[in-house]
Amino acid sequence: MRIKKGFELREVCGEHIIVAYGRENIDFNKVISLNESANYLWKNIADKDFTAETLADLLCQEYEVDAETAAKDAKSLLDEWVKVGLVEV
Amino acid sequence: MKKLVKRLIRALLRVLLTPWRSRYRKRNGIVSNQLRHELPNDAWLGEVSKMLDEGKPYAIYVKGYSMRPFIEHTRDRVFLEKRDTYDVGDAVLAQIAPGHYVLHRIIKRQGDNLTLQGDGNVRGVETCMMQDVSGVVTQYIRPNRIIPADDPKLIRRIRLWRKLRPIRRYLLFIYKAIV
Numbered sequence: 387m388r389i390k391k392g393f394e395l396r397e398v399c400g401e402h403i404i405v406a407y408g409r410e411n412i413d414f415n416k417v418i419s420l421n422e423s424a425n426y427l428w429k430n431i432a433d434k435d436f437t438a439e440t441l442a443d444l445l446c447q448e449y450e451v452d453a454e455t456a457a458k459d460a461k462s463l464l465d466e467w468v469k470v471g472l473v474e475v
Numbered sequence: 476m477k478k479l480v481k482r483l484i485r486a487l488l489r490v491l492l493t494p495w496r497s498r499y500r501k502r503n504g505i506v507s508n509q510l511r512h513e514l515p516n517d518a519w520l521g522e523v524s525k526m527l528d529e530g531k532p533y534a535i536y537v538k539g540y541s542m543r544p545f546i547e548h549t550r551d552r553v554f555l556e557k558r559d560t561y562d563v564g565d566a567v568l569a570q571i572a573p574g575h576y577v578l579h580r581i582i583k584r585q586g587d588n589l590t591l592q593g594d595g596n597v598r599g600v601e602t603c604m605m606q607d608v609s610g611v612v613t614q615y616i617r618p619n620r621i622i623p624a625d626d627p628k629l630i631r632r633i634r635l636w637r638k639l640r641p642i643r644r645y646l647l648f649i650y651k652a653i654v
Contacts, residue, residue, distance in 0.1 A: 394531075398514055398522045407531035412554055412614065412621070413535070417514075 390474045395420070397430050404428070418470065423449065424442055426461060432449065438464045442445070487651035496653050520568065520576035521553070524609035527568070532556040534616060536551040537578060541593030544567065544634065544650050546578075546615065553578070554614035561589070561605065564633060566624070571601040578612070582637070594636060597644045
């Protein structure tokens with residue numbers, strides 16, 4: 387999976403937000419606000435291919451969390467990203 | 476007293492114009508205003524301006540009534556692109572004072588000196604230089620359709636609206652009763 391083209395992380399007023407620029411994303415009318423951990427994950431997978439496992443591993447590296455919880459949270463976040471339309475397979 | 480009279484006339488107009496109001500709302504897909512999380516206007520437009528400078532065209536929701544009737548508060552979005560030069564008739568995002576942005580139309584141009592005015596403004600104008608402009612509206616994104624800025628019908632309407640400036644305040648009064 388990859389982040390779709392045109393989706394970018396920007397910082398505005400201390401908030402980490404995802405915007406979708408470019409003509410191909412003209413119908414995307416949302417601005418996504420990321421929390422601390424989502425922001426950390428995004429920064430590390432921005433230009434790369436990744437899976438739920440990649441995200442889980444990143445969580446384990448940065449936070450004190452067991453593998454099972456990390457896997458569950460990572461999957462849940464990834465599902466959310468797919469639902470909103472940030473990610474392409 | 477004057478306010479009360481205005482309110483009464485507006486209410487009366489709303490009643491009289493009901494068939495047009497419901498048709499307008501249906502055509503434009505108006506739903507009740509959704510709760511939205513908003514960033515401070517100037518900070519957000521400053522960021523959008525940066526994106527346009529980076530060559531990343533972007534669509535934004537429009538806040539405010541200053542571009543009525545062509546762009547409506549929180550209902551419409553506009554697709555902004557950076558250009559080398561801008562001309563009379565272009566709806567542009569410009570920095571008219573440090574950190575202060577507006578999305579208004581260029582009504583006069585003398586070299587690099589631009590005069591801007593909101594379509595929904597009757598008297599107020601702003602001035603800026605060409606380099607203060609971040610980008611121009613190339614698509615008007617309504618809930619049901621997207622209208623390119625070079626659409627001939629739209630251009631004709633914008634020109635007509637400009638010509639009707641002497642009676643703009645009365646037209647806007649009627650428009651507010653419909654919307």
